[in-house]
Amino acid sequence: MGDIFVAEQTIHSRTPNGILSLAAVVSIEQFSRMNGLTGQKMQKIFKALVPESLHNDARYLVEYCCFRFLSRDSSDIHPSLKEPAFQRLIFITMLAWENPYHEELANTSEKASFQGKLVRVSAFVRIAPAISGVSDRSTVHNLFKALAGDEEGISLNVWLTYISELLKVHEGRRSYQIREFPQFCEERILCIASSSKRPVLKWENNMAWPGKLTLTDRAIYFEAIGLRGEKDAIRVDLTRHGLRVEKAKVGPLGSLLFDSAVSISPSSESKPWVLEFVDLGGDMRRDVWLAFISEVIALHKFIHEYGPEDGDESLFHVYGAHKGKERATTSAINSIARLQALQFIRKLFDDPSKLVQFSYLEYAPYGHVVCQTLAVNYWGGPLVTKSVVAGNQPIQGAWHSNEVFESSNHVFDIDGSVYLQKWMRSSTWASSASTTFWKNSSIRQGVVLSKNLVVADLTLVERAAETCKKKYHMVEKTQATIDAAMLKGIPSNIDLFKELMLPLAITVKNFEKLRRWEEPHLTLSFLVFAYTIIFRSLLSYIFPMALMIMAAGMLTLKGLKEQGRLGRSFGKVTIRDQPPSNTIQKIIAVKDAMRDVENSLQNLNVTLLKIRTILLSGQPQVHCHHS
Incomplete structure (x- = not known):
């Protein structure tokens, strides 16, 4: 599965910077042929486009050959991903980007195996988001961590498994029978939860009703299953402003026993939906669905804050801007598909919300600047300079006198696409970080193939996402340092001791209540129970019964934990932060x-x-002896 064969090599392996690695040769030659050229001709074109200082940089040559092929398609999911050979070629390209040179001369006349090789984070971050649907720039680092797990990189098997599951998710969406649900005719179905082994329960008035849950790009539907079959679906509009979704606990008689639910509050006045996601295979299902729903809500917040208003005529002054909302929606849909694929292969991140773009950026430091670059990417485009003259014939090249074109405060993408000033309705555009970023956004050095693909340089989204990642890493590092410091010192250790002794302290406190007759009926019941055991000669059964009750409790907790109904925080020791x-x-x-x-x-x-x-x-008797 990891073998590759190159029939002919047209580029020279020996370069001024070193000997090309086998992966680099394979990637350059294969993509050159897919572009309709040879590796040697692609190398000549590359040298004609880039500065002289980059002529012999094999890494950027690999980029150019790969990105030039990818730039020919603008699909939501690159069609070549269905081909196993292309999947392996992308893996080889990531290896080539990471190590374009080799110590020994590569022999390409024979089969060579790339099985056992690992793709590191830098190569994955650079290549994977360039392929439509595989990743996005904002969360690619977290995707790498999820796929790599405890390993230092991503193996070929993991890569192929991920792509295979991702394609299955998209294929499954196309197979949904939308005609059975006429209310979904204008919406795109993303996820359906209706399995009997993994039920969804809607809690209402301390009662749980099983049913079928359907998530679309605009709403969430629940169809309760009663004694007479399925009832009519009820709907919550996820595009509504002020919608809140958060974790919740549920249980019979208001006991809040199960930490496996999600609460969706349409408004402060209406009653929230409480949905429990039972999972017999783990405790991550609730968190995954929370990320799904949060991403759809965050998507519409993003569109409302960074996109033009509905019906804005200026949308038609910028070519392709009317498709901006669709592009943003597709990005969120692909994020959810990737999270589904990771869920199926059990490669989830600790916090699934970090794997979906808009939910992650909503709270990430510098996330507002990344959102701005995404808005420019989705809605930006060339200005349409048409003027209607006599006979209603449009003439190309005539410039509008409209104020839309007169403003000098528009922002531009790296390919020259314009995002109009009147669309900058968000207050984040006035921040110092935003001003600094856009002031330096026009600096570029590489070859621009499209607004999403730049050779030997970064796109605007990549630049902002890289800064966001660094700032987020800094925040995590600072928090980890604080957490580590909090465990030092006597006060923290006393807090830890108190937390560990809490069950015993609660037991002692309850016995004190019994001794003081604070609740007479409980004390009386306890005395009757105790006297019954003593006078019935049942003391010898106390210890074995206690062991049996303890075992039953442990088995119950284990079962609830496996169902994911206790939450991932159950059993964790919490220590209060000590103030500086x-x-x-x-x-x-x-x-x-x-x-x-x-x-x-x-x-x-x-x-x-x-x-x-x-x-x-x-x-x-205690005597104090003084010496």
Whole structure:
């Protein structure tokens, strides 16, 4: 499966910068032929386009051959992905981009295996988003982490499995019988949850109703299954402003026992939907569906904030701008498809929302600038300069006197596409980060094949996404440092001790309530139970019964955990963050900690004295001896 064969090599392996690796030779030659040329001719064209300093850079030659072929298609999902040979060629291209040179002369007359090779993060981030549907620029780093797992890179098997599942997801969407649902005629179905093994329950008035859940690009539908079959579907419009979706706990009689639900609040006045996602295979299903729904909501927030208003006539002044909303929707749909594929191959990230573009950018640092570049990418295009003269015949080249064209504050993509100033309705355009970014956006050095493909340089989305990734990494690193520091010192360890002793403390507290007759009916019931055990000579059964109850409880918890109904946070120890402190505050904290230790020792001593008194059948006596 990892073998590749090159019949003819037309480029020279020896270059001024080193000997081309086998992967580089294969990638250059194969893509050159797919472009209708030989590797040698592609190399000549490449040298004619790039600066002289890049003439002998094999990495950029690999980029040019690959990107030139990819630029010929603008489909939502690249059609060549269906071909196994193309899937392997992309993997080889990523290897070639990472290591374009080799120490020894490559022999391309024989089969060579790329099985066992790993694609690293830099190569994946550069090549994968260039292929329509495989990844987006904003979340490609998180996609790499999900696919790589504990490994240092992505293997060929993992890559082929991911692409295969991704294609199955898209094929499955096309197979949905939309004609059975006339209400979906103007919507695109994204996900359907109706499996009996993985039911969806809608909780209402402490009652759970199983049903069929359908997510589209505009709404979510639930069809309850009653005794008489399916009922009419109820709908929540996900395009509505002010919609909130969050994790929730559910349970019988309001017990909030199961941490496996999602709450969807259409507004502050209406009653929220509470949907529980039971999963017998793990505890990630709720989080995945939360990411699905959040992405659709975030998509429409993005369109409302960064896109032109509906019915804006200026949409027709920019070529292709009327398709901007469709492009943004397609991007979100592809994000959800990728998350579905990762779910099927069990390669999910800790937080699935980091794998879907708009949900991730909504809270990421510098995310608003990335959203701006995406808006320019989706709605930007060449200005349409037509003027109607006598006879209603449009003449190309006549410039409008309209104010749309007179403003000098439009922003431009790397290929010259324009995004009009009047579309900049979001307040984020006035931020200092945004101003700085767009001031330097016109600087370019590479070969622009399209607004999404640039050789030897970065697109605007890539530049913003790279900065966003660095800032996000900085935030995570800072938080990790704080978390690590919080576990040091006496106060933190005392908090940890208290958290670990919490179950015992709760038990002692409940027995104290019984002893003080705070709830007489409970105390009376406990005494009746205790006297029954004593006078019925059942004491010998207490220990085995306790073990049986404990075992039953453990099995119940295990079953609920496997169903994903307890949530991923169940069983985790939570330690309160300690506020930053100076030297004096630290001394006071140590003093307080020592006082807590002293109190604990006093309580322990009192308990030991009581036990000693009972054993010796006498009064406790303590003598202090001074030497």
